[in-house]
Amino acid sequence: MFLAALTACAISALLVLARIVLGKTTFDRVLAVNSLGTIIVIGIALHGFYANRPEFLDIAIVYALINFIGTVAILKLFSTGSFKGNKK
Amino acid sequence: MSGHYTNLIIGLGIVSCAFCTYLANRAKLIDEEGLPLFFFPRLLNYLFWLFKEIIISNFNTAKVIISGNVEPEIFTVKASQHTDVARVTYANSITLTPGTVTTKIKNNILEVHALNSDFGDDVRSNEMDKKVKLLEGER
Amino acid sequence: MDLFTDLLTGLFFFLGSLSIIIGACGLIKLPDVFSRIHAAGMIDTGGTAFFVLGMIMQSGWSLITVKLLLIGIFIFFTSPVTSHVTANLAREKGMVPEGKKIGKLL
């Protein structure tokens, strides 16, 4: 059962990767990387259950946090061109 | 998170939490909307409704993606809430249900992008708006 | 009872797999950024919700359940933020979505 779910994760990860490589604009790619992160969070949790070691869930939590921060940082850079904030 | 609760580990956790709070306080990151306590009693009810709505619109989005009759549309709706927190909750709820995304917010007007006219009608019927307004309560 | 939880887990996993695969297909198939955000939102909400529910069914009541709920809640709160930020930036960079427009745009 877990293996079937992992296979589904793998297939969708492949499709999302295709979007990263094909993507026309940067927004497509950012979106696809974010989705890949979500799929991998699910994959880590599933693999933890599959290998009977649910401690891996800690990593999944860290992953979810980092994924969010990374995406927002990329978009922030994209909007302003630097990390210096919006002081005028 | 490791299932070990010795005094040392708990103590270190408390100390680091306090230090983080002190740093955040020093950097003036905490504003008056940090913890919207007045939400909580009605929040659970709303969350259940939102969850049901998310699942329904998930199936609808899946149907649209498979059948391929995509007619995207973009329109503006008015948010009738008074506080910023409630408005943000409304915008986030619109974004959270697949099929509709809030693209811009200006004061109390939201610009929404919908995958299909069905999703658009759902938002324009203002059902969610009323629910969030109920959540906000009388003020 | 054991069989029942297993069946329920299988159902949830099936639905979750379906929603992430359809979401990924949508990410490939849909025409422009604004439509693709919906597909990504499907992966974020439907996929994680069903998978987390299924895994909670398997774990029973323990520390693992709390961690799973944390993951679920966290993705639940961050997904709309990333979607909105992406859409907002795409709009501000001057991209106009395909399809019809109703009313005056901001």
Next chain:
Amino acid sequence: MISELIINAFLVSIMLAIAIALLKARTVIYTVLLTSAYSLVAALMFITLDAVDVAFTEASVGAGISTILFLAAMAFLPKKEEKNVTNQAFPALLCLTLGGVLIWCSFDLPEIGLATSPIHQHIVPEYILGSRDDIGIPNIVTSVLASYRGYDTFGETIVVFTAGIAVLAILKNNKTSLKKIKSQKKVAENGQ
């Protein structure tokens, strides 16, 4: 066992695909995004290898911090990479030779997981057996890094800290000297 093999093969092929795409990429932000995706998959790979701590580090440093650092550096770079026209025969030869030597050396390694290999005989059993009673942290790698080899880690931290301070000092100095140069230029222009 066979399923482990399939998972590993799948992950490796995905990483290979990303690496090839990285070679072809010509815009900087696309490269950064691909690197981030690569780190994501690499962490998953470490998890299948049962290396929880490495996966933890890879997830937080590889996918998180280094992406942000790359982006911060990217703000100072031109948007597109210029086509490289230098002769690449020598670097290719160097890489191939090094790879060949490493593969040749790997034949001499003991079998993976062999209990009688020297690395498992000397002091590791002591650490593994004593870690729980001595330190009381369930994770052995953490206890080895932070306690048994504490001085080592402390030295590393000091080195990294010093390097950080030096980089900051150089950068700050550079900024002020740039300002000085600019002001001198202005003075010179006004003088003319």
